[in-house]
Amino acid sequence: MDVSQITSLAIFLIALAVIISEKVHRAVVALVGAALIMMLGLVPFDEALVHIDFNTLGVLFGMMLFISVVKMSGLFEYLAVTCAHIAKGQPWMIMMLFVLLTAVLSAFLDNVTTVLLVGPMTLNICKMLKVNPVPYFITEIMASNIGGTATLIGDPPNIMIGSAAGYTFADFIAIDAPAVVIILAVILVLFYFLYGRKMTVDVRDVNEVLQLRATDYIKDKRLMAISVGMIALVVAGFMLHGALGWESCVIALGAAGLILLISRAPIDEALANVEWTTLLFFAGLFIIVGAMTATGVIDMLATWLVSVTGGDVFLTMLVLVFGSAVVSAFLDNIPFVATMIPILTSMQAAGMDVTPLWWAVSLGACLGGNGSLIGASANVVLSDISRKNGYTITFAQYFKVGFPIMLLTVVIAAIYLVFRFPPA
Template sequence: MEQEIIAIVIFVVVIGAIMTEKVHRAAAALAGTVALLLTGVLTFDEAVSYIDFNTLGVLVGMMMFVAVVKHSGLFEYVSIKSAKMAHGDPWKIMVMFMIITAFCSAFLDNVTTVLLMGPMTLTIGKMLKINPVPILLGQIFASNIGGTMTLIGDPPNIMIGSAAGLDFLDFVENTGVACIIGLIAVIFFMKFAYKKKLLADQDAIKDVMELDESKAITDRRLLHESVVMIALVIVAFILHGHFGIQTATVALTAAAIMMVIGGQDIDEVVGDVEWPTLVFFTGLFIVVGGMVKTGVIKQLATLIMQASGGHLVATMMILLWASAFLSAILDNIPFVATLIPLILAMGQQGMDITPLWWAISLGACLGGNGTQIGASANVVLSGISGRHGYPISFNDYTKVGMPVMLITVFIAMIFLLLKYQVGLPI
C-alpha cells in the first residue's frame, strides 16, 4: 500500500510539473524516475524493463532518417508544390495535410508520419510568413485519428486484434467509420478555432506562386535515393508484422542506410535528433511503470469494470470515456493490456463483449489527442515546433486538444450506440 501511494504521488507531481511548465518535461520525467529508484518502488532493472525500446528505436531511427533526407531539398520541393496547389491558402493546406497525415497514419507509425510531414509544414510557414502551429496541431490530431482507423494503425489496436481475433476489415468497419466522421468534424473545428490565424499575406502568397519548386532540389542523387527509401520504409512498416520484424528495426535500418549512402556530416545528423524528447519518453515510461508494478493501473481497470454493474451498454460507455480520459495522461498500452484479460473474463461469463473491444480501441486511441503527453506524435511534433521557434505549451495544446478529443469520442459514442444499442446496419 505504501509503494502504491508513493507511485501515485510521484506520477501526480511529474504530471503537475509538466502541466505548469515550471520544469522542462524531460527534467520532470527524469526526476520522477530517480524518485522511484530512491524510494525503492522500482529497482534499476525493473525501471529499464518498463522502457519501450521499440518506440525509442522508431524515434531515433526516423529522426536520423529525416535529418539526412532534408539535405536533398525534398521537403522544400513538396512544400512549394503543395502551397501552389492550394493557391497559397493556409486553410486548404491544413486540410490537405490533415487528410494525408490521417491516411498515412492508418498504415504507418504515427511518429513516422509526423516526422515526415512536420518539416514540410515548417517550410510552408516560413514561405507564407505564417505561424505553422495550427497546421502542426491539425497533423497531430489527424495522426491519432488515422491511427485509430485500422488494425495496424496504433499499438492498442494490434493488441486488441490479437486477443479478440479481429482482422483488418473488422477495424475498418467499426473504428474506421467513426474516425472518418470524426476527422471531418475536427477539420471544421480547426477552421472555427483558427480562421483568423490562418491568413497569409498577399505579397507572400504571390512570392510563393512565382517560385520554381524544381530549384528547391539541392542534391538530385540524394533526392532519388530518398524517394526510393521512403517508399521502401512505407512498405516495410506495412508488412513488418508478416516478417516478425519490429518497427524499430525498420526505422534504424532506414537510418543506417541513409547515413551510409547520403554522405552527410554524421555529427550534424545525430545533432538533429530531439534528445530532450527521448529523455522525456524514457522517464515517462518508467514513471508509468511504477504505477503498473504497484498494481495501480490494474486497480483502475477493475474499478471501471465494476462501475458498470455488468450492463453491456453501461460497460461500453464507461470503457469508452474512461479509456479516453486516462489515455490523455497515461500510456494507453499498459492500460489496454490490463483491460484485455478483464474483458475476456466477462466474455467467458456469457456477455457479448464485441462492442467492448471497439469501446477501448476508440477511447484509448482517440484519447491521445487530449493533452500534449497523450501520444508520441504529440510530444515529438511539439518538440520539433519549439526547436524551430514555435513553442507549443502544455496549456495551449490542451485548450485545442481536449475539445478535439471530446468531439471525436462523442462521435464514437453515438456510433457505438447506433450500431450496438439501436442496431442500425452501419
C-alpha cells in the same frame, strides 16, 4: 491503497503538475521522477528497464535519424512549395491539405513517423508565407491520432487489441475506419471556424511563393531519389511488419542504417538533428507509468472502470470509450490497454460477448491521445520540433483546444458505437 500505490500515484501527479507548469523542462521532470521511483524502491533498476518501451524509443530514434538524412536532400522544401501551389497559397487550404495528408499517412505509418515527415514540410511552407505554424501543428497532432485509429497498424493499442482478440486489418477498416471518417469531417469544419476563417496572408507573400519553382529547392537529386524510394520501403515495412514478424523499431532502425549507408550522408550531422530530449522524456515517463503498473494502480483503475457498470456490456462499452480516452490523455495508452486485455479476455471466458468492448477501448485509447500534450508520442515529438524552431506550444495552450476536441471526437465515437452495437 497501500503506501507503494499512493507513492507511485503521487510521483506521477506531481510530475504531471510540474510539466503543466512548464517551470522545468519535461525531460528533466521525467528523469527526476524515474530516479525517485527507483531510489524509493517502488521499482528496482532491472524492473524499471523492463517497463521502458524500447520498441517505441527505437521507432522514435530510427525515424528521427532517417528524416534527418532525408531533409538533406531538400525533399521537404520541394513538397512544401508543391503543396503551396496546389492550395494556391491560401493558408486554410494548406491546413486542410496537411490535416488530410497527416490522417491518411497515420493510418498506414506509425504516428511519429508521420509527424516527422509532415512537420518539416509545415515549417517550410509557413516560413514562406510568414504565418504562425502553431495552429498547423496542433491540427496535425490531432489528425495523426485520429488517422492512426482507423487501422490495425495505425496505433500501438490497435496492434495489441488485434493480436489479443484475433482481429485483422480488414476488421479495423470495417469497424474503426467509418468512425474516423465521420470524426475527420466534423473536425475539419471545427478547424475552419477555430482557425481557418481567421487566417490571413499578405497577397505579396502568396504571389512570391507561387512564383517559386519547386525543383529549385532540390539540394541533392541522388539523395532525393534515394529518399523517395526509402520512404516507400518504410511504408511497406510498417504495413507488413506483423506478417514479417519484425518489430516496428527494426523497420525504423533498419531504414536509418540503410539510408545512411547508401547515401553516405555525414552521420554526425544526422545525429545532431535527433530530438534527444524527446527520447529522454519518454524513457523517464515509461518508468513513472511502469511504477503505477507494477504497484497495481493502473490495474485498479481499469477494474474500477468495468465494475461500476455492474457487468452490463452496453454500459461497460460507454464507460470504456470515455474512461479509456480520459486516462489515455494523461497516461501512455500502451500500459492501459495492456491492463485491459486480460480483463476483457477473462470476461469473454466467463461467457460475455465483449466484442463491443474491444472496439470501445480501441477508439477511446487512440482518440484520447489528443487530450493533452503528453497524451501520445506524436504530440510530444511535433511540439518539440515546434519549440526547437522557435514556436513553443505550451501544455495549457494545447490543452484548452485539444481536450474539448478530444471529448467531442469521443462523443461521436460513442454515438457511432451505440448505433453499431445497440443494446440488447
